[in-house]
Amino acid sequence: MKISFTSLTFKTLSLLFMSSIIFIIFIVVIAKESFFQGYTYLIKEDLSSIEEKISPDIAMNLSYGLTSDLKRIATAQLKHKKILLLKIDSVTLEKPMLFSKKNKSIQELKDEGHFVSTKVIYDPATKNELGKTTIIYSNESYKTYMQNFYKWFIGGVSIFGLAIALLGFLLYNSLKRLSVLASSFERFNPNRPKDFHFNVQTNDEIGTINRSANIMVQKLTKYIDNTQKLNDTILQKEAHLKEAQRIAKVGSWEYNVIDGSLLLSDEVYRILGVKFGTAITWKDFLDFISKDDYDNVVKVIEDAIKHGSKFNIKYALILKSKNEIYVQTRGKVRKKAGGMVRITAVSMDITNDIKNKKTIEKLAYxxxxxxxxxxxxxxxxxxxxxxxxxxxxxxxxxxxxxxxxxxxxxxxxxxxxxxxxxxxxxxxxxxxxxxxxxxxxxxxxxxxxxxxxxxxxxxxxxxxxxxxxxxxxxxxxxxxxxxxxxxxxxxxxxxxxxxxxxxxxxxxxxxxxxxxxxxxxxxxxxxxxxNYVDQQLHLEQDLIQAVKHKAGIEVFYQAKIDSENNFISGAEALARWRHPTNGLIFPDQFIHIAESTGLMIELGNIIIEESIFQLQEWNKLGLVGLKIAINLSARQFQDPNLVSFISSMLHNYQVSPSQVEFEITETLSMTNMTNTLRILTELKAIGVSIAIDDFGTGHSSLAYLKKFPINTLKIDRSFVLDIIEDDDDKTIVQTIVSMAHSLGFNTVAEGVETLEHVALLKTMGCDQLQGYYFSKPIPKDEFTKFIQDYMPNK
The missing domain is CATH 3.30.70.270 (Reverse transcriptase/Diguanylate cyclase domain)
Structure with a gap:
């Protein structure tokens, strides 16, 4: 163990030995003086006792001059083994009386260190001074006493020195183990705390310290492990926070208003489209704000700084890429007594929310x-x-x-x-x-x-x-x-x-x-x-019930006249609805309702079945050769069962397909020509005839008309009504008739209302005539009577 002058071991041992030396010197000086004074006091007590004892006798004998008795007294005192000399001086004596065991003078005895005591003798009667006595007391017992003292003192000091040395040794060993403990602490590696351990060899205080140190290291190791786990958790949570910020598009930032420093999280860099770590000042940060929002954002932040308040703002940013994004920033201004002012805030990319809001708004409005x-x-x-x-x-x-x-x-x-x-x-x-x-x-x-x-x-x-x-x-x-x-x-x-x-x-x-x-x-x-809308709503509900129960739906017939021979060649079947309260309702008032409510197919099937059934009835009456034209709507053309239904009706009522003709409008025929051609071809295959209704009002292509399996063109009434006065209408009708004949089609003129119409149309070569001049649409029974009563030469 290396010991320095400043070490605790050196200081402790030095203090111990210095204290021991001082203690020994103190004992030597103080004890010797104390023992000397004590022993001297005892001798003085003994001498005082002797003097008190003999002084009265000596005073009396001196006053009477009895020298022999003085001698006896002195001789008796010399028998005391410690009294070496007794001298009596008095004015009553011729010379001092000296009694001694040794042939030595008083001075010589003094020089040898013996004790000397002198006492004045007074006359008992007069109290006058008679003389004095001098006693030399031996110091032999004192020397023996002090020799014994030094012998025990040296022994005690020796034992004390050995004890001090042993104590120093023990202290040194103990402090040495503390130095080892200190060196071990210096070598402690926090990265490998489990490698640190003290060997506990004793049960003394140092061993206790070692055990405590081991316990401390164990706790420290546990703390370090927990700290490491906590650090790992913090790092993991920090990573999760960054990932959460990335997913949520939320970044945090802090601005020191005093020194102008700005700290940005990773997500803020991503939001701004700037490389992570790029130096961004507060001014750079504000420069991203769009011009429209800049003044408002700066004002809100300045007000928050002024009042130390919170703020929540939404604004647009223009990135370096010129893309515009929207962010929402929530922040708080923190002021401290030292004058520090900081803005802590989070900014969220709400671009998608804004877009979604606009989308929702667009969907809503x-x-x-x-x-x-x-x-x-x-x-x-x-x-x-x-x-x-x-x-x-x-x-x-x-x-x-x-x-x-x-x-x-x-x-x-x-x-x-x-x-x-x-x-x-x-x-x-x-x-x-x-x-x-x-x-x-x-x-x-x-x-x-x-x-x-x-x-x-x-x-x-x-x-x-x-x-x-x-x-x-x-x-x-x-x-x-x-x-x-x-x-x-x-x-x-x-x-x-x-x-x-x-x-x-x-x-x-x-x-x-x-x-x-x-x-x-x-x-x-x-x-x-x-309130036409309310009327239509009621009509709609009533029509649903009428079609469902086939109640009130009737077929009226308007005759077609052969222009060359003037006989009834057939009729057009026209739907009518006999409403229970509103009376007879014409197609233009309910067909569009049937189309909009999805009733058109079912309604159309009712008209087809009723018309074919009526043909059977007329055939039974002998009114053979009639051809009934039935209108087909666009919705019926979408029915995949249309052709099979018509075929089944012809079969069920034993009616020849040649007696049935289906009319489609020119607009319908040209709307979806592929589907139209397919349906017309299937209808043609079962033997029925096809007519184009309201011809001239649509925009037919002759090329397509030529491809269609058409038998008849019906000239719209709008051209027929004014052919007498309007040369243009006359030319149009003549052109249609000529074109139809050139394509192999028959022609039917609608809207024939006067004899002049009949004459002109016959001149033009129109094949059949239809209009109020001959008959308006009438119920089946009236039409039966009309056929029976009709005069061909009318």
Missing amino acids: YDSLTGLANRTLLKDRMHKAIQYAKREQTNLAVMFLDLDHFKLINDTLGHSVGDDMLIHIAEILKIHIRESDTLSRLGGDEFVILLPSVKSIFDAQNIASKIQHTLQSKHDIGDHQLYITSSIGVSLYPDHGDNSEELIRNADTAMYEAKNSGRNNYRIYSQSMG
């Missing part, structure tokens, strides 16, 4: 197909527009637009084409409205246009007219060239309602009035129209 306002947004804007109009005493108009026969496009070309058509129509409508107007789609092919601050109803009429004119043109939708018209209803605030629901409902009613007036026009709402 905008039509997903066209991007137009939906019903919710429309009502909100109408409410605001009505409030403004009420406050400013102005008008507003609501236009309800519905596409005519749009369902036909969906049923024949599919919903994807229908959707494209709606998107296309929406773009057209946008052109015709003002920036302050709202164009919305309520669903299907229904559009509503809000026109705030209109001066009069003429503004809405002008817009409606322009829209209808534009929609009548050709529309290229994918590979298809489509034509479509619209029906528009208009209501005006405050004349036709004071809230959004009433204005929309009345515009809807006006739109249905436009449809009932032949479509492709607009109508202004009036109270006389009634």
Whole structure:
């Protein structure tokens, strides 16, 4: 063990030995003097006792001059083994009396160290001084005493020195083990705490310290293990926190307002799109904020610093890549007494939330197909527009637009084409409205246009007219060239309602009035129209019951006349609905309901079966040779069981297929020509005839007409009615007849109402005539009588 002057071992041993030396010197000096004084005191006591004893006798003998008695007294005293000399001096004696055991003078005895005592003798009677006595007391006992003292003292000091040496040795060994303990502590490796251990060899205090040290090391080892686990947990949680921040797109940062230092977490760097570790100052940090939000963000933070408050702000950042993201920052300003001011905050990337919010808002307020306002947004804007109009005493108009026969496009070309058509129509409508107007789609092919601050109803009429004119043109939708018209209803605030629901409902009613007036026009709402929507709802429910129970659905027949021989060649079967309260209802009032509610196939099948059954009845009556034309709707063309149903009806009622003809509109035939050709081919295969109805109003391609298995073209009544006065209509009809004959088709003219019509059409070579001139559509019993009573030469 290395011992230095500053070590505890050196200091302890040095103090021990120095204390021992001082103690020994103290004992030698103090003890010797103490023993000397004590022994001297005893001798003086003894001498005083002797002097007290002999002084009276000597005083008496001196006063009487009795020298012999003095001698006797002195001789007696010399018998005391420690009295070496007795001398008596007195004025009464001629010379001093000296009595001695040794032939030595008083001075010599003094020099040898013997004790000397002198006492004055007084006369007992007069108290006068008579003389004095001198006694020399031997010091032999003192020397013997002191020799014994030194002998025991040296022995004691020797034993004390050995004890001190032993104690020093023990202290040295003990302190040496403490030094070993200290050296072991110096070699302690916290990374390998289990390698540290003290060998406990004794049960003394040092052993206790070693055991305590081992216990301490064990606890320290356990603490280090726990600390290591805690550090691992902290590191793991820190990694999880970083990962959580990355997943949640939340970063933390701290800004020291006083020294300008800025600390950013890893996720903040990722949010900013900056390489981790790049030096970013507070100014750089703020420069990421978009110009629109910069002033507000800086003001919020400055106010928070001023008041030591919290803040919560949302703003946009423009990254180095020029991309724009949105963040939400929550922070708190911390102020301390020393003047330190810090901002601690977390910033979350809420770009997706903002986008989702906009998406949700778009879904909530905008039509997903066209991007137009939906019903919710429309009502909100109408409410605001009505409030403004009420406050400013102005008008507003609501236009309800519905596409005519749009369902036909969906049923024949599919919903994807229908959707494209709606998107296309929406773009057209946008052109015709003002920036302050709202164009919305309520669903299907229904559009509503809000026109705030209109001066009069003429503004809405002008817009409606322009829209209808534009929609009548050709529309290229994918590979298809489509034509479509619209029906528009208009209501005006405050004349036709004071809230959004009433204005929309009345515009809807006006739109249905436009449809009932032949479509492709607009109508202004009036109270006389009634609540058409409610009427339609009741009709819809009643029609469902009528079709379900086959009650009230009838077939009327309108005769066709052979133009050359004037006989009844057949008839067109026309549906009628005999309503229990409303009376007879015509197809234009309920067919569209059947189409919209999905009743068209079932209703169509009722008409087909009833018509074929009636043919059987007429055949039984001998009225043979009649051909009944039955209309097929677009929805029936989507029925996969159509052809098989017709075939089964012909078989069940034993009717020849040559007696049945099916009419399809020109628009239907051209909408989905592939499907049309397939169905017509299957119908042709079972032996029935095919006719194109309302020919001339659509946009047929002659190339496709030539491919279709068609037997007859029916010329639309709109051309026939004015052929007498209108040369253009006359030319059109003549052209259709000539073209049909060139293609091998028969022709039927609808709308024949006068004798002049009959004569001119016969001249043109039209094969069959149909119209009110001969007969309006009538029930089966009336038609039976009409056939029986008909005069061919009429």
